[in-house]
Amino acid sequence: MSQQQTVFRFPTRNAFEDLATFQEDIPTPASHEVLIKVRAISINSRDTQVATSNYPFYIKDNVIPGSDAAGDIVEVGDAVRGFAKGDRVVVSFDNTRLYGPANDVISGQGGGVDGVMAQYIARSASAVVKIPAGSPQSYSELASLVCTGVTAWNSLYGNNPLIAGQSVLVQGTGGTSMTALVLAKAAGATTIVTSSSDEKLKVVKELFNPDYCINYTKTPDWASEAVKLTGGKGVDHILEIGGVGTIEQSIAAIAQGGVISIIGYLAKYDPARVPNVLLLALGKEAVLRGIQIGPKCMLDDLVTLVSRQKLRFQIEKEYAFTRDDIVAAYNDLASGKHIGKICITVE
Template identity: 40%
Template structure:
């Protein structure tokens, strides 16, 4: 190992499911050495997702292992390469792929179990080894902090808008709230020439959404029937082409009211909780004549397509004004859990 690479580094792990107290910091964990097809990445930044918050709370519905290093999203620099690596070299700037085995096409039972920060050790550390196939080249137009937001939220959004029925100019996209996925949806949709209807809970956030390009903003606290209202805002009141559904059962009823015939509702999260007396069912989907699709991030091919669009359209990820240090991880988790953020919560790693 090069003399410039330390022998130990700071590493967070998730030990148990007792909430954020399950996050443990090891300040002297050994720096791993890359095997034949691996590279060693020195992380400069990472970002958080809702998934990261619910893993230590025991609420995550996908595979995970005890003692895992958390964090799916990270950007850094390659500082060492294995002898058979061909995709990267020392000095390459890279971003992690969420599901390490998902190169292209659909997920399967093997690739769905390769999630970084769930089953495979993640990004909330100073140094990490990854197979060369599980990384993408970082967009040159972005800083490390900005690039660290792409792995989960941005790729998920890209898959939602282009994975099943590609977004085309003139489509109408409905986004919910101001989390990472929703903000990326506004940016990607506007870049594609679509009309954007966004929902939020405050007038302050509404102004920021308009600044990002949202054509219409509905306050769901003031307009409980926002699904009907959104549909009325579309040409000939035909409905919305794509809906980025992050609320769960509590918002799905309104999404079904807003969607157009043959539109696509991409289910990404359940921020509004999973219990509701009026959960829509299969017949509601049939009555709306639409496609309802669950999304679990996306492939490396989609990631690379998205990065080209980001550079070509000069898209800048929205990063929350408060940036945390690596040792402040618990505070960052709580900050995001309390919904004090706007855009992506990032961790600067030194």
């Protein structure tokens, strides 16, 4: 094996094109670590924010980007038990967060600490999850479980767990929402997808057959529609992707006592017209719960379900592990034309 590998870093973070290629040593795993040959990396909205210094949390200098990797173990530290060469694995978003809330917001891969945009990564075995034999998902699908997957899982099961027969509304057709849709359907929920695009909703209908679709551009008061679709009750679980610009509609759509998972901040809003979220939430007895991805134990549970149920996820496009292709993948994600995930495959 060559001792050098290709690694990508952001020496400056003003544009996606700042991504630079380096040849660096392949790390030697410490006794409690495994060395992973990365096979696929999934790109998140967060990665585009990190690249342009728009991520609202700390980013280390000269960071290796990327939080989501799936690959194969090629070397095992001498104190590691339970892993072997050849195991297919994924790595938890925050290697230090095994359970419970985050200790801080700086330990996420590809932000506060170096990420996974490399051919090889060494990681503590305690942050690594083995994929059960026979799981049908591709490396790209598996990588996609790490950030948006655990975020969706945490939203549905991290507080008041989703139960069969309840309803789930996901905003938009991006990575977090499409993963949550698959999980909600697997749980027997009534599912509602909103999108800016009828074309996207048509594709989502064909791929995943959600119960209902609403175009939030054509129907700006999508909350009233969602309440109607749930027989007047309102929605039990909403994944809030828009943020301040959509929270008023989410609270209007939520059932009395329902859970709104506060995840994204993509919607435009007028600072002069910020809703009185506290009063609105009070009126609905709603749980508004901030989500920071989730701990490794949630990735364990997610992998178990996804493997046993052989759930499949939408990968819109796979790019190659070259600087130009990765920049193109970032641009593709930022354009918002995708449904589900955009990934990089690594030779």
